[in-house]
Amino acid sequence: MNKTNVNNKSGSANNLIFGIRPVLEALEDGIPLERVFLVKGSSNESHRKIAGLSKKHGIPLKLVPQEKLQRLTRKNHQGVVAFTSPVEFHHLEGLIPQLFESGKLPFLLMLDGVTDVRNFGAIARSAECFGVDAIIIGMNHSAPINGEAIKSSAGALLKVPVCRSNDLVRSADSLIQSGIACVASTEKALSNFRQSNYTGPVCLVMGAEDEGIQPALLERCDLHVGIPMYGKTESLNVSVSAGILLSEIAHQRNS
Numbered sequence: 001m002n003k004t005n006v007n008n009k010s011g012s013a014n015n016l017i018f019g020i021r022p023v024l025e026a027l028e029d030g031i032p033l034e035r036v037f038l039v040k041g042s043s044n045e046s047h048r049k050i051a052g053l054s055k056k057h058g059i060p061l062k063l064v065p066q067e068k069l070q071r072l073t074r075k076n077h078q079g080v081v082a083f084t085s086p087v088e089f090h091h092l093e094g095l096i097p098q099l100f101e102s103g104k105l106p107f108l109l110m111l112d113g114v115t116d117v118r119n120f121g122a123i124a125r126s127a128e129c130f131g132v133d134a135i136i137i138g139m140n141h142s143a144p145i146n147g148e149a150i151k152s153s154a155g156a157l158l159k160v161p162v163c164r165s166n167d168l169v170r171s172a173d174s175l176i177q178s179g180i181a182c183v184a185s186t187e188k189a190l191s192n193f194r195q196s197n198y199t200g201p202v203c204l205v206m207g208a209e210d211e212g213i214q215p216a217l218l219e220r221c222d223l224h225v226g227i228p229m230y231g232k233t234e235s236l237n238v239s240v241s242a243g244i245l246l247s248e249i250a251h252q253r254n255s
Contacts (some may be wrong), residue, residue: 018069020079025037026082035061035083036050038050038063039064046174058164076123081147083144086157087162095133095134100178105199105201107133109127113142117144125149125152125154127156135162169181172203173207176220180202184218186207186224186225187234188224193245204246205218211235227241
């Protein structure tokens with residue numbers, strides 16, 4: 001890789017890669033990439049190849065105006081910029097059978113639309129502490145896994161597998177077909193989270209603070225649970241909610 005086209009950001013675990021050849025080499029060599037930015041409206045054959053490889057490897061691809069790329073780097077980016085990832089992403093379809101074959105009852109966490117980096121890092125920290133086997137995030141509308149996320153997770157993101165999904169609803173269907181119950185955390189739930197049984201294969205689904213879990217995904221979930229509130233504040237921070245729920249699930253599974 002051309003070292004002059006890699007910009008090490010101070011204090012960040014991510015590297016900015018720019019230029020057609022360096023990005024193509026990263027894709028062809030299987031280097032974990034957080035996301036790829038490609039100039040909008042290009043008919044360049046190399047750009048089409050980069051788009052195809054990004055899709056093949058399940059890497060988020062964004063078509064952006066030239067001005068966006070110029071804000072990322074003022075050097076000769078040739079219409080393409082990518083960020084390397086500090087973590088290697090796992091394939092959910094391959095991970096689930098491995099967990100069952102190892103004798104585990106999978107304990108998973110799915111995050112739908114959690115875009116705040118610090119919240120994401122804090123949730124990952126709780127997930128690793130309470131024994132979550134993998135975190136599932138969407139390809140888009142998810143917090144970037146960068147240096148700040150790693151720091152907020154206290155390094156937990158380097159320990160717990162992370163899976164990216166093109167379609168969280170489809171992934172939930174796959175989990176259910178594999179015998180894994182999907183449990184949705186929602187403020188509208190009538191069921192107290194402590195009244196449910198989590199001792200079997202389970203996937204806790206958490207949504208963004210503002211919009212919650214998308215309706216189609218919420219509909220797929222086997223169980224909806226809520227955390228009772230006794231004060232005047234209407235809701236908890238999503239990372240706090242995740243910590244409470246993960247703690248209860250872990251407690252039941254290890255009792």
